[in-house]
Amino acid sequence: MSYVPNELLSRLVGHRLFSVQFLLDHVQLHFDSDTSSRQVVLQCDCFPTVVRDGRTYAVGDPGWADALWRFIPGVVTDTREATGTGLEVRFGVDLIRLRPTVDELVGAEIAMLTGFDDGQWMVWRPGEESFEDLA
DSSP states (O other): OOOOTTTTGGGGTTOEEEEEEEOSSOEEEEEEETTEEEEEEEEESSOOEEEETTEEEOTTSTTHHHHHHTTTTOBOOEEEEETTTEEEEEETTEEEEEOOOGGGOOSSOSEEEEOOTTOOOEEEOTTSGGGGGGO
16 A cells, blocks of 8 residues: 555644643654544654744744644644645644754654554654655
8 A cells, every 4th residue: 555645644633732742852742532532642753843823933943842832722724744845734824844954854753643543653754755855
């Protein structure tokens, strides 16, 4: 079976962001849903960019962490995934974007999405799928 960009990521639509965990070298976004008792987790091994209220925040910018956690308890309204775009999780007009540069790559993985009831999951890596341009 071949990979279809945004097929799995789009399953976040309708899920509420209820937790943002800041860890030593990555961020985890935890989502819940009325239709599932499981947590869906988007682990960002490269720090995401936040677009909020018309302003873009990158890790290290004043207000980046505040802008990220202010998405709680927002509900995902749309997602995008494509080469050149990376991953986008939208909350209305605001969004969380994973689109690292080559210099921002810190390991073998960019992100991982897990926790769906049917066990489907995805790992995004440089040079593969929607990050094939980061080889």
